[in-house]
Amino acid sequence: MALKPPHTPPRTGGEPVLHIWPRTEHLHSLDPTCISALLYLNLLIPTGYSVDYTHNPDSSPSGQLPYLSHGLHSVSGFELIVKNAAHLANGKQLDDVLTPADKAQNAARIAHVESTLGDLVAHVYYSLSANWTRQTRHTIASVLPVPQCYYVPERIRKSYQPRLEAVELWDVAGIEQEERQEREHFSFRRAAKKSKKSQEKAKFKENSKRKKVSEKARAFLDIYVRLLGYKHYFYHTDEPTTLDVVFAAHIHMLRLHQPDMLIADLLTESYHTLLAHCDRVFGRAFHDSTSFPAIASPNTRSFSVRSILPKIPTPTQPKGKLASPAWAEQERKFRLMRWGFFGSVSVIFGSYVYFAGIIPIYVLAVQHTMKALGQGGLVDEDNDEEDEDEEDGDTARLP
């Protein structure tokens, strides 16, 4: 097992550019990991990078935003961006101030926050039908160019469905209700009146589901309130660390005012310390207007033909990694089978052609036509007609 060399991006000049989803008037970006990446880079290298608000995640090496590009080298995903930023900031990281004991727990806590709060953000924005139909769908469509704005928002919503269903945060009843309402809105038939009893039952089920979601959120947020205590940041530091950044980015998205304020109300009622922590981290990262990063390219909502074509990713880096003996062994087996199959096919075909005598027939036919062409066309036709008559005569005589 060869040791991997340290990951150094080539210094091809030019600034590193962070590509994230566009911002809206209340949110720094449409995705919590994009906001975390933005906060992290702004805290670590305040003027050393620029931001590109792009609507095209297919240009990223993994197909997802955020991604950081520096010259020809690009990395995608928050964790890899954090690692690369350490190279850009000469080896400094936000987590350097942590004690070894805290560092050991850090990875687990960040994974916990990203998975649970990420699920809650996805639930609030994509699953609750009031939020989806009245706000999120419109916001995503407004940042996309014309053909994509019609089908991409629904695609993005569907992509969150498996994960939310697995953690029971996918509101099936609410979505069916929403689909039914939209269909009735556009149909000319009068809407069927539901009986009061079934309406009450549906409402009761919905309320119990909402209570379950807020119980889940409460259980999680209580843990982090206890961890934060009366400190400024989660660990005993004066500066925000990666955990603070990730947590604040998710709370920033959860506290936004929306049609359905399930989690936002919960936060404002019971979790003031967490909201204050979020304000503190954002204040530290964007303490004045000059600390906003430069925009790398103008925010164009133009349509490019390339974006509607499928972009099948070409395996670049991973292929090198797959050159292990077991893989080479399998590759060799498959190559053998391929050569064997096509080789035996051609051998059998060749021998069939030879033994069936097809080649001499064709050779004769070619010679005949060459001779006929050499002598002249008409003579040949008369000969053919005579031959045909003779043949007919022969057949007539046979009993």
Place this chain on the structure above:
Amino acid sequence: MATVLPAPIRTLFSHFPLYTYPATTSPYQASPIRTPTLWIRPPRTASGSDVLSSDVECLKWQAYLALKFSQTVDPARVAVRWDVSPSGAVDGRLPNLHVALESLPPTLIGKDAKVKDDGEGEVLPAHHIPEWVSGRLGEDADELEGYKNIEARDESRAWVALLEGNVHAALIAFSPSATSNLSALSPDPSSSSFFSSNGSLSISLSQPPAPLTGLLSLIPPYGQRVDLHAIEEKYIDAIKALSDRLGEDTWILGSTGPTPLDALVFAYLHSLLRSHAKENTLRFEVSRRANLVAYEDRVRATVSNAFVVYRK
């Protein structure tokens, strides 16, 4: 029927008496359940000496049962069987625990519980196992669940999220069934440990993976673009953090006794050390950390001894 048959029809029917045949006893009856039996996915080796399942979920619950019972004075042996197909399990998911009716605590006895105990027992899904265990051992609900203090319990939630997120995603992404095409042709879904590698991978990642055909393209989305490099980096960080946190402790987070988190950690370590991953990255990262290997060795002895193979 509340109405009574009219007389002429009754006389007509009396010419055709109803004869009830006696009940036939079938030789294929299920034997009554005596020891609690855990239904799991089969172990890696076919020999009877290996009772630990090849599936992480089943192994997790096996370890939980074993560690809970190891703490009692007279540890009961739980039987284990793997000849049950997953489609026959509760909700289609193994593991399940098949117990006799009298060992069920009152909270688990459903509304349609059998009045008479005919030996059939009850099959519990996995999330009811802790309740059954606490009912069987007669212990009260512990606030701290065996951890040192509330901070440790909170931290355990974070470790659960790390293991079931990053490490599980790495296990699925680098499993032989995900990377070789031939296994997709095999008709038997139970031959691979994971139902459908693509489905469960998108569940373990917190950000849904982009489709292969591109998110913005006109073609309907198909497939998944899995960033193996990122998954591997996250996995390496996770194992490093786990090893640093374990240090030289007997049980993780410095608890005095085994906790549910120990069962989970053992399940993942055991599966990682025995994974036949193409590149062996998974196994290499764990095996180069001596404390994780020693921990897995220690817990495996306890867990293996707690089970017997099911005999009819």
